Amino acid sequence: MDSSKKNNITSNSINDNNRIEISGKVCGEAKFSHRIYGEGFYTFNISVMRLSESEDIIPITVSERLLDSVEIKNGEKVSIKGQVRSYNNNDSTKNRLMISVFVREFDDDMADNRNMVVLNGYICRTPVYRTTPMGREITDMLIAVNRAYNKSDYIPCIVWGRNARYAGKLATGDNIIVSGRMQSRKYQKKTENGIDEKTAYEVSVSKIEKVEKSDNTEETEETEENEND
Numbered sequence: 001m002d003s004s005k006k007n008n009i010t011s012n013s014i015n016d017n018n019r020i021e022i023s024g025k026v027c028g029e030a031k032f033s034h035r036i037y038g039e040g041f042y043t044f045n046i047s048v049m050r051l052s053e054s055e056d057i058i059p060i061t062v063s064e065r066l067l068d069s070v071e072i073k074n075g076e077k078v079s080i081k082g083q084v085r086s087y088n089n090n091d092s093t094k095n096r097l098m099i100s101v102f103v104r105e106f107d108d109d110m111a112d113n114r115n116m117v118v119l120n121g122y123i124c125r126t127p128v129y130r131t132t133p134m135g136r137e138i139t140d141m142l143i144a145v146n147r148a149y150n151k152s153d154y155i156p157c158i159v160w161g162r163n164a165r166y167a168g169k170l171a172t173g174d175n176i177i178v179s180g181r182m183q184s185r186k187y188q189k190k191t192e193n194g195i196d197e198k199t200a201y202e203v204s205v206s207k208i209e210k211v212e213k214s215d216n217t218e219e220t221e222e223t224e225e226n227e228n229d
Helices: 003-007 161-168
Strands: 018-036 039-049 055-063 077-090 095-106 115-123 128-131 137-147 151-160 175-191 194-214 217-224
Touching: 018 055, 055 175, 055 194, 077 151, 095 151, 095 194, 115 151, 115 194, 128 161, 137 161, 151 161, 151 175, 161 194
Parallel strands: 055 095, 151 194
Antiparallel strands: 018 039, 018 077, 018 115, 039 055, 077 095, 115 137, 115 175, 128 137, 137 151, 175 194, 194 217
């Protein structure tokens, strides 16, 4: 394997386990979300175009401290470096896993419509391999990615093609590294009041490695498949 290619995906420190670089246009205005230890956080959405000219609408969370350096206005371009974060939204019926991009910094030099994610984590649910009515192979995974203070983010991932066959054979607890892009996906859910349209957020995986540890050394097995946009 070419070492420069491997360096594009491999992450080794806890601070490097979870990286996203994403740029797009702001949809709406930033709204206050919550406050933790006296620090306020705001949320807004950005639209990121795919090569197919369809768009992903991605939720963003940012500290009020960073809003002094950038103006969040509808239709304006923003470029973000950060992490994919998860949290549980508790309502009266059940917990729902919510996904958002947490801003570490804004970057004016990032290319338009950039959307790159790298995660180093552990499979925390048995991968589900399936084929669509059109014969496409897909595997759904949930990855736990560690962060500071003994916390973890639980991030849904979707894997395609021969990568899906490979991922479908992985097991709970396997350490993997994936890279791809953040995407939004509409789906319909039956409720007591009829059918509601929901939005799922997930990482569409283009590269995947299983990290094997033996005799205090780290080895990786990598597969790659680019999903058409």
